[in-house]
Structure formats: C-alpha cells, structure tokens
Amino acid sequence: MTNLRCVHLTVIEPNKGAIRAYEKAGFKRQGRRRNANQWLGQTVDEVLMDAIPEEFEGPSLVKRQFEP
Numbered sequence: 001m002t003n004l005r006c007v008h009l010t011v012i013e014p015n016k017g018a019i020r021a022y023e024k025a026g027f028k029r030q031g032r033r034r035n036a037n038q039w040l041g042q043t044v045d046e047v048l049m050d051a052i053p054e055e056f057e058g059p060s061l062v063k064r065q066f067e068p
Contacts, residue, residue: 005053006051006052007050007051008048008050009048009049010033011047012037012039012044012045012047013032013044015039023049026055028050029047029048030049031047032045032047033046
C-alpha cells in the first residue's frame with residue numbers, strides 16, 4: 001500500500017492535448033507559473049496540476065490487490 005497524498009505535475013500551457021488528458025485522468029489545475037518556459041521560441045506559462053486520493057473517483061488497482 002502507498003501513502004501518497006498528492007501527485008503533481010507541470011505542463012506548458014500551449015500543450016492543450018496533455019492538459020485535457022491529465023484532467024481526464026483526474027488531475028485538477030492548481031495554478032500557473034507565469035513566463036516560466038519556452039515553446040517554439042515563445043515564452044509561455046506552465047500549468048501546475050495535482051491529484052489527491054479524495055477526489056479520485058475511478059477504480060483503484062492498489063485497493064483491488066488487498067481485497068479478499
């Protein structure tokens with residue numbers, strides 16, 4: 001069993017496909033780091049995202065391992 005309380009990630013703001021995928025996986029936007037990265041020669045923001053167990057609604061493969 002794991003004691004993870006929060007999983008977090010950072011993605012550049014123009015990467016809309018990744019942001020949608022992370023949101024679909026249960027991550028929520030936590031904030032942004034302004035002008036924090038470069039993409040195609042442009043300065044862009046980074047989107048901060050996190051996921052916590054209390055908000056995760058999907059099945060847990062970890063819990064399933066401990067079921068009788």
